[in-house]
Amino acid sequence: MGANDNLKENIALINTEVSEKLAYNGTKTEKGVSYYDYTYSGDSLIWVYQNVPETVINYLLYELAFYRAGFEWGHYYVSTSDGMHFTLTDNIRISHDGNKGLRKVFEYTENYAQ
8 A cells, every 4th residue: 555645545445454354342441541442353464564663553553443443533734645644633624534533532531531
């Protein structure tokens, strides 16, 4: 997959990979902290990622997990060029998927991040 550029094919690929390979297991609590639990069933392709820092991989999985939970994405550049430019956002003007997910982020923050 090349640069995102908001191409329908790239968006469809991300949606397919997320919906088919990232299963939402519900909200769980560990040591008093609530979190969304997921199971990834796709190929790990370790040989591809061995030179990618674990923090980057975890960041991307985190973004995909929140997208799968219905938080949705916006982008913080007027025109996106790759997946790293997607983030949860409060700038509705450049929203990628609308503001439904934003309200969910605020609701989650108010209820669980105190």
